Amino acid sequence: MLDFTHDPTATAWLDSANAPDTDFPLQNLPFGRIRRAASGEEWRIGVAIGDAVLDLRRALALGRWTSVEQVLLEPLAQGDLNVHMARPSAQRRQLRHALFEALRAGSPQAARLSAALVPQADVEHSLPARVGDYTDFYAGIHHAEAVGRLFRPDNPLLPNYKWVPIGYHGRASSLVVSGTPVRRPWGQRKGPQDEVPTFAPSLRVDHELELALWVGPGNALGEPIPLAQADEHLFGVGLLNDWSARDIQPWEYQPLGPFLAKNFASTVSPWIVTWEALAPFRCPQERPEGDPPSLAYLDSAANRSQGGLDIQLEVWLTPAGGRPSRIATSNARHLYWTAAQLLTHHASNGCNLQPGDLLGTGTISGPSPEQAGSLLELTQGGKQAIVLSDGQTRIFLQDGDELALRAHAERAGAKRIGWGACSGRVSPAVPAA
């Protein structure tokens, strides 16, 4: 699946895209929904390149494109990524090739398209696409084990974990894009010593480090997606912070799962790195020796050998007015189930997936304690504070704390690509009525 857009030696005519540590070289070309900040102009889709964004509305107007490329660019110029997500992967790849050539060093389009560039610092983002449904999985086995161990020390993983990808439906309306403040929620909580529950602002606001899998064309109701066709329906990957109120969750979640502990906000990164751009970073599925094989509908040689994603993940915490501390690192290869398995399992009962649907992977903790993707794990259930670089300590998030997820992919023979940040700052709870 590698083609010329993965050539690590290719360079762009925009110098900042050739910096060795940029998240956005020519080989990346992620999509976001942008407009110049405070301009009131219409939203349009942009493609990150170096420290700039190629504004596809202006690029369509200013560039030279084939008639097919014009058709592909039109909805993006109008700010509608969902239409593009719905296109067959061959068409998505065709647009990627065209943008790659147009931005490549020596392109005859350079002069025309330089007028379609906007500095990243000058744009604001909305959600990159309209999300019909948001599903959150639980595919980070080290997170499932660590959290399970807090509640069931002898038996941390439930018997179904290694057979059926565990997932639940999340709330689409409260998805927000990176940079949106996240208000501390009120909720019911009841400690083991409390006689009755109380309703008050949460004292245990936490983050969860996840990837967001964005769905492409999808399936009709009643028509499952075979594993061999899953790639066709994976549009791209973003970052996802599944904010969680750890004191609301234990009281409300039996027997139907998390609800108000999760749906006050979930933050996604502004940029979606396409499935095509991730081709060099596929890796074998990570499975401990002796684990059961996946059932036939979730198994294939290709999935075992290259279903995984080698993506390095970081979590940063910045207190109000303070300096950033990196509080965890992890890697997406630690996911127990692959993106293709999650998508195929989701549709295996006929459930229809639609362009722009979002599948969270679940918290991606690594096997070591410092690779934990949530404060719940880093603090051993709230018992052991972590120390930040300026000496402050944290058990859970305080008002004013900014939490940022970062990610990049880097492998021998490939050009490093990244996601930028997925961040949000905790703001104070609504005052009591």
Added chain:
Amino acid sequence: MLDFTHDPTATAWLDSANAPDTDFPLQNLPFGRIRRAASGEEWRIGVAIGDAVLDLRRALALGRWTSVEQVLLEPLAQGDLNVHMARPSAQRRQLRHALFEALRAGSPQAARLSAALVPQADVEHSLPARVGDYTDFYAGIHHAEAVGRLFRPDNPLLPNYKWVPIGYHGRASSLVVSGTPVRRPWGQRKGPQDEVPTFAPSLRVDHELELALWVGPGNALGEPIPLAQADEHLFGVGLLNDWSARDIQPWEYQPLGPFLAKNFASTVSPWIVTWEALAPFRCPQERPEGDPPSLAYLDSAANRSQGGLDIQLEVWLTPAGGRPSRIATSNARHLYWTAAQLLTHHASNGCNLQPGDLLGTGTISGPSPEQAGSLLELTQGGKQAIVLSDGQTRIFLQDGDELALRAHAERAGAKRIGWGACSGRVSPAVPAA
């Protein structure tokens, strides 16, 4: 809150709306999204009246309306109920008054609007509105107790049940309108004797008898809705069959709740009876003596005295080619939490509700065994078959079975109103690949 539209003596100029047993008298005026079957014409919103539908696209063109009424009718003529749901309740009431007067016996509009009527038998329906998010609650305490008793005979209700309204997110994409076939899902199941799970078509497809609460204007993210304002945000009530695969659910649902056992399809009634039309059928909240009072944010005198809904519910099962059997009756007054409490609780953490969002109540079983809203309960966990009127027996649903929910509200001093049917027929599973 009663006004002239609740006058039980008022009659319509369309005779069929004055039949004593009609679901759709002048006092009802529910909304649905319709077009003439197989016509290919644009969808529009219609109002059921007697055995006909007032096509609001044609009604706008043919009738005499004030300029305000024209503004209110315009999006409905275009088939967009969500715009109307977003309007303040005063405007929704204003349109109700206008439609009531226009359809009332003696209206000068009768001749003009009779050309805007279509027989109900001639229309097809889509979902009445675009559903952004679908939440399913668990407010039927007799269902929660009966199902809990199957798993925990000594302790059927979990300790949180009487304090916090239990709910979880459902799948919006697989909501379908009454009449849509429901394909038997495949899924993983594992019995207690099975060494490993198998992936196969479900053998335990069941129905769940619920009400669908349709959300009106809603709230901004981070801004809760006080209980005293909940009425403003309740647009209306439909019927909901939350189809469930009882063999998939126990294997997959720990620890995050139901997922593929539920999201293969959920069927809603074509008609939404407005919150205004339900004013005569409000009743006291049903709470056993000695139960804990609701926490302050979920408590008010008005909610206790008139938060409930007195709606009679029926479940009918018709085998392929067979005749209908009424297999259960119940009443919405048995819900433990009121519609206002469910809505206020949902937004209490700042979660934003949007026009067209759908809140399922949870299965509304009554206190007696024959009032059970699911086959799981009627058959005591699949152990005792029920006998249909033609002598056939059922434990769970077979291919070809049609399951229909029906409802009506009837009280002294009020005109009886109803919902028609919410039905779906089970079709065979997808053949093995």
